[in-house]
Amino acid sequence: MELVFATNNEHKLREIQLLLGTSLKLLSLKDIGCNEEIPETGTTLEANARQKSEYIFNKFGLNCFADDTGLEIDALNGEPGVYSARYAGADKDAEANMNKVLDLMSEENHRKARFRTVISLFIDGKEHQFEGVVEGVVLRERSGKEGFGYDPIFTPDGYQQSFAEMAMELKNEISHRGRAIKKLIDFLKEHYG
Numbered sequence: 042m043e044l045v046f047a048t049n050n051e052h053k054l055r056e057i058q059l060l061l062g063t064s065l066k067l068l069s070l071k072d073i074g075c076n077e078e079i080p081e082t083g084t085t086l087e088a089n090a091r092q093k094s095e096y097i098f099n100k101f102g103l104n105c106f107a108d109d110t111g112l113e114i115d116a117l118n119g120e121p122g123v124y125s126a127r128y129a130g131a132d133k134d135a136e137a138n139m140n141k142v143l144d145l146m147s148e149e150n151h152r153k154a155r156f157r158t159v160i161s162l163f164i165d166g167k168e169h170q171f172e173g174v175v176e177g178v179v180l181r182e183r184s185g186k187e188g189f190g191y192d193p194i195f196t197p198d199g200y201q202q203s204f205a206e207m208a209m210e211l212k213n214e215i216s217h218r219g220r221a222i223k224k225l226i227d228f229l230k231e232h233y234g
Contacts (some may be wrong), residue, residue, distance in 0.1 A: 042233060044164075045073055047093040047107035050188040051216070060213055060222045065229070071102055086111050086123055090161035091168060098163035106162040108223060110218065110233070111212060112191045114154040116180055135215070137195050142179065152178040156195065156217040160225050169228060173220030188212065 043066045046057060058067050070076075079096050082087040086109040093107030111122040121128035121142070129137035146152065153176070160171045176198045183193035185205030192204035197215055204212050213219040 042229075043068055043104075044229075045070070045097055045103045047079060047097050047105055050189075053108070056209065056213055056218065057222055060219060061122070061226065064226075068103075072096075073103060079107075083109075084123060086159040087170060089123060090170070092158045092223075094163040094168065098166075104162075104164040106160055106164075108158050108160045108218065108221065110114040110156060112142075112154060112156055112179075112195065112202040114142070114152075114215070115202075116149045116151045117142075119224075135190050136208065139183065139191060142185070142191070142194060143182065145202070146179055146181075146233060154179045154195065156191075157179040158217040158221040160221045162228070163226060164233075169226065171221045171224035172185075173217040173224065175215060175217045175220065188224065200218070 045068045046054060047070060048054060049070050054067065054069055061067060075097065079093045081092060083092055087202040089109035094105045097103060097105040097107070109123070111125045115117045115123050121138070124170050125138065126133045129141040140165045155174055155176045158173045162169045162171070177196050180194045180196060180203060183205070185193050187207065189208065190206040194203065196203050204216065
């Protein structure tokens with residue numbers, strides 16, 4: 042079975058293809074010739090994920106899933122949340138986003154946060170959503186070189202390493218995206234397996 046993942050983010054594609062194994066062939070936006078910027082104007086992760094998957098399904102007629110992920114920091118009233126990718130500006134600069142979080146959190150001792158991913162699957166004309174959450178803390182400085190986004194400044198509960206210090210296999214097993222993808226895979230196996 043082929044399924045479009047509405048992204049051109051190579052890190053996400055690799056992460057998710059590892060989780061899917063060989064049961065599904067994952068296609069990127071580039072693979073289907075979609076070069077336009079898909080709108081993300083929702084005010085929730087759920088709305089943004091739906092907007093992307095629905096756009097691809099309606100325009101290309103292909104079964105598709107899309108995700109949206111946010112880092113929700115308690116001390117910042119849930120920010121950056123749905124605006125995580127653009128927290129420091131429209132150019133989606135991961136370094137600038139991390140700098141902004143570290144600056145805002147510099148005097149803060151309450152560092153509890155969570156990563157939350159919502160996946161919207163549009164398949165056979167119907168939408169299904171899956172959520173994955175991982176609790177943890179925001180570090181005081183970057184640690185590690187792997188991963189992407191906020192990975193160098195987030196350590197999940199029960200671990201001593203940031204996501205950026207973990208092997209991809211371990212991160213996939215415990216991460217927000219990994220948890221949401223497992224729900225997606227279970228759904229696909231049950232209904233399309």
